Amino acid sequence: MSVCVVGHSNPDTDSVAAAISFANYLNATGTKAVATMQIAAADLNPESKLVLKKFGVAAPETMTDAAGKDVALVDFSDIGQAPANIDKANVVAVVDHHKIGDLTTNGPIFFYAKPVGCSCTVLYEMYKNNNIAISKEIAGVMVCAILSDTVNFKSPTCTPDDKAAVKALLPLAGVSDQDALFMDMLKAKSSIEGVAIKDLIFRDYKDFDMKGNKVGIGQIELATLEQVAGIREDLYKAIADIKKDGRHSVLFMLTDVVKEGTDLLVVSDDPALIEKAFKGKISGQSMWVDGMMSRKKQTVPPLQAAFGC
Ligand code: MG
Ligand code: MG
Numbered sequence: 556m557s558v559c560v561v562g563h564s565n566p567d568t569d570s571v572a573a574a575i576s577f578a579n580y581l582n583a584t585g586t587k588a589v590a591t592m593q594i595a596a597a598d599l600n601p602e603s604k605l606v607l608k609k610f611g612v613a614a615p616e617t618m619t620d621a622a623g624k625d626v627a628l629v630d631f632s633d634i635g636q637a638p639a640n641i642d643k644a645n646v647v648a649v650v651d652h653h654k655i656g657d658l659t660t661n662g663p664i665f666f667y668a669k670p671v672g673c674s675c676t677v678l679y680e681m682y683k684n685n686n687i688a689i690s691k692e693i694a695g696v697m698v699c700a701i702l703s704d705t706v707n708f709k710s711p712t713c714t715p716d717d718k719a720a721v722k723a724l725l726p727l728a729g730v731s732d733q734d735a736l737f738m739d740m741l742k743a744k745s746s747i748e749g750v751a752i753k754d755l756i757f758r759d760y761k762d763f764d765m766k767g768n769k770v771g772i773g774q775i776e777l778a779t780l781e782q783v784a785g786i787r788e789d790l791y792k793a794i795a796d797i798k799k800d801g802r803h804s805v806l807f808m809l810t811d812v813v814k815e816g817t818d819l820l821v822v823s824d825d826p827a828l829i830e831k832a833f834k835g836k837i838s839g840q841s842m843w844v845d846g847m848m849s850r851k852k853q854t855v856p857p858l859q860a861a862f863g864c
C-alpha cells in the first residue's frame with residue numbers, strides 16, 4: 556500500500572508542493588508514496604494551478620477519506636484540517652512548520668518540524684542531508700511554495716533557512732528572476748476576475764476560538780489595494796453575513812504586499828477590542844495596519860492577547 560502524502564484542507568501552494576515533494580522523497584528513499592490533496596484538481600487555488608503548470612507537474616490525486624490508509628501529513632498536524640476519518644488512518648509521518656496540533660498516533664512515527672517559513676524549506680533540508688537529487692520540477696514547486704509562504708521573504712515568518720533554500724533551489728528550477736516569479740504568482744493569487752465574493756473570502760479563511768468567542772479571519776494578498784476597490788462594499792457585506800452565523804468578529808485582511816501592510820476589514824461585536832489589539836482606529840469599515848503581512852504571526856497573537864487568551 557502506498558503512503559498517501561497529504562497537506563491541510565483548503566490547500567495552499569505549500570500544502571500542494573510539500574505533498575508532491577515529500578511523496579517524491581519517500582519514493583526515492585524506498586517507501587512507495589503518492590501525493591494527494593483534499594480537493595479536486597479543478598478546485599485548486601489559482602496560484603497553485605499556475606505553479607503546477609509552469610513546472611509541468613501533475614496535481615496531486617484527490618483524497619478526502621483517510622480510513623484504513625497509510626498517510627503522511629505535510630504543512631499541518633491538526634485534526635480539524637485533516638481528511639475525514641483520520642482517526643481510522645495509520646499516520647506514519649509528519650513534516651511541518653506550524654505549532655504541533657492535536658493529532659495523536661498509536662505508534663512511533665517520523666515527525667520532523669522546524670520553526671521556518673515553509674514546509675518545503677524543511678523538505679529541502681531532508682533532501683540535502685540525505686543526498687537525494689532534486690529534479691527541475693520538484694525544485695520549481697518547492698521554491699514557489701517558499702516564496703508563497705514567506706511572501707517573497709517579506710513575511711516575519713521568513714528565516715535564513717528559507718532564504719538559503721530558495722538560493723539553492725532557484726538554479727535547480729532554472730529560474731533566474733526570483734522577483735518576477737513571485738509577481739507572476741501574486742498576480743495569479745490575487746486575480747479576482749470572475750471569482751464569486753464568498754469564494755474570494757473562503758480562499759484563505761480560518762475560524763479561531765478566542766476565550767469562547769468564534770472569530771473568523773480571512774486574507775487576500777494583493778499587489779495593490781486598487782485591485783479590490785470595486786468590490787470592497789461587497790466584501791464587507793459578505794463578512795457581515797458570515798459574522799451573523801454565531802461569530803463575535805470577522806476580520807478580512809486586504810494585504811498590500813508591495814506597501815507591506817494590511818487594510819483590515821472589521822465586523823465585530825466589540826470594535827474597540829479590535830482597535831486595541833492593533834493599536835489603531837477603525838475608520839468606516841476598516842483600519843490600516845502598517846507592516847501586517849502574516850495572519851499567524853501578526854493578526855492572531857495580538858487578537859488573542861486582547862481577548863485575554
Ligand atoms: Mg499552508
Ligand atoms: Mg506552509
Ligand code: MG
Nearest residue numbers: 567569703704
Ligand atoms: Mg499560507
